[in-house]
Amino acid sequence: MGDFTSLDPCVHCGFCLPACPTYLATRDEADSPRGRIVLMRALERGDLSADDPALRQHLDACLGCRGCEPACPSGVGYGRGLEEARRRIAASVGLRPLARLTLGVFGRSVAWRTAFGAGRWIRDLGLAKLLAGSGRARLGFGMLAATAPGRVRQPTLAPEAGTGPTVALFRGCVMDTLFGHVHDATRRTLAVNGYRVIEVPGQGCCGALHDHAGDQEGAARLGRANLAAIGETTDFIVVNSAGCGALLKDYGHLLGTEAARRFAGRVRDVTELLADRGPVTGGSLPLDVAYDAPCHLQHAQQVQRQPLAVLGAIPGLRVHQLPGSDRCCGSAGIYSLVEPAMSRMVLDDKIEAIRSLTPRPDFIATGNPGCLMQIGAGLMAAGLATRVAHPVELLDWSYAAGGRYR
Ligand code: SF4
Ligand code: SF4
Known part of the structure; x- marks a missing residue:
């Protein structure tokens, strides 16, 4: 206690x-x-x-x-x-009914796989983008539309397999079902930087949403399942979702065991591993980009310069300072669902900051699914052409342009 x-x-x-x-x-x-x-x-x-x-x-x-x-x-x-x-x-x-219902879905892999699988289907048919806009329901469709790859043509070739440290990819729930392209970009960019990425079956949701809502028992149950699935065999556990990474690094506190503390000590955000290796420089990507720092990366994990090092490895990329980039976008796990009015007020401030930029960026780069969805939906609702992308997606496109993939 x-x-x-x-x-x-x-x-x-x-x-x-x-x-x-x-x-x-x-x-x-x-x-x-x-x-x-x-x-x-x-x-x-x-x-x-x-x-x-x-x-x-x-x-x-x-x-x-x-x-x-x-x-x-x-x-x-x-x-x-x-x-x-x-x-x-x-x-x-107890939890409020909507929070209880939502966390119930995230707590069972069959439930979130079904729900997000249906969402992906709606997205891939183009319906989410069609229905995206302002207003609560249309903002929800915008969030779904924002999970689409930042580019229609994704790199499909593979890099040489790495020979360096072994890395287990933490798959998560939203990332695994709606952001498979970010997982692919993570595998490819880590391999270019010498890591050996290992696939580990049997993982589930990290439990961060339960933890934030006060359901530590639910979070601990999910944490124990991930600990058992991932085990102790790899050098690192890589995460490309800031919210998941923050809790995985805190499993020692959540679970209170020596095994959980050892597990937490091996967890790294993908940008930490890439920055440790340079990262390797890619090909030219002449785009305007602004970086928005996820709260659970910069405050909870203290990972601040590494995402910028990743963007810095992309020749031709023009990285602009976003006013208030260290401030929350209003996503915050299930917050946008259970506190929609305040979430929208906070999002509106973020969108106004983006609108103020000259030149207007092609992409907002941010390393968390909630932020990608929230900011992406806000941009669509505001009628701005700027889109969202994970920093490793941008590096992946740069590696493809630079011939790093066979
Ligand atoms: S008021 Fe705020 S800034 Fe001042 S000590 Fe308390 S938490 Fe810290
Ligand atoms: S919303 Fe305000 S009080 Fe709550 S964590 Fe963020 S800065 Fe702190």
């Missing part, structure tokens, strides 16, 4: 407020990190009960993006405090 000691250093200075997307959207102190810490402390003391409507409203509205942590001069561990508050609320009053 956790506690709130990570919140102890808070001196209520308020330096974190300008870094908080929900505070910037509402200007309500209770939607700020400082205000939520006060609420969490009241929950801890028993001054507020777990079913207090105001407590739930303001803690549910937190994106869990941890954008407040680097802004805090006192070193408050906001994320750990939020995790504990949500665990207590879920244990005491």
